Amino acid sequence: DQQVKQNSPSLSVQEGRISILNCDYTNSMFDYFLWYKKYPAEGPTFLISISSIKDKNEDGRFTVFLNKSAKHLSLHIVPSQPGDSAVYFCAARNSGNTPLVFGKGTRLSVIA
Amino acid sequence: DAGVTQSPTHLIKTRGQQVTLRCSPKSGHDTVSWYQQALGQGPQFIFQYYEEEERQRGNFPDRFSGHQFPNYSSELNVNALLLGDSALYLCASSARPNTEAFFGQGTRLTVV
16 A cells, blocks of 8 residues: 555656656645655655645755645756756655655656 | 764675664664665665664564664664565664654665
């Protein structure tokens, strides 16, 4: 039972364009959502997060949008750079220091 | 300030053997969680330690056990290794009540 779903295993985008990575969740108790980036041979690195009381959070080139009614969130990267090429994981948790539930990841390739 | 450190980085074991993986949390963090990431999957929560006690556990058999020491470092032990235990094992630390988990680079375990 996948509570966090990333339905696109891979995404290819040209340098300078927008990358949009999508994530859906089924557990309505989730109230905090995170995106992690993972390079080969490294652990996941925290990128950006959003609380369920917000619908948008922005940090530089990265923006996360949350649509609670649709149980959907997305990560926008503008402009995309070759160094953004990595696997991106969407994760969610309930309130407090509860375990993260991860999606399977989306491999982003930014082509120069 | 060192982040989360894990040892060893790679390990090869034979079926039926036992293995111990180690993790030192980020400075100032007191909570350690362990995750298993199989090939092509997102990280799956194994268990979480806080104040030297297992606080939460995911859907993993009793062959997986752990420990947290007074200095907050942690060990993951897996007994009676199976081929299916081959995976990247990730340690994450966090500081209550923060919700961001910081990951180590992982230990790649191969069971042959």
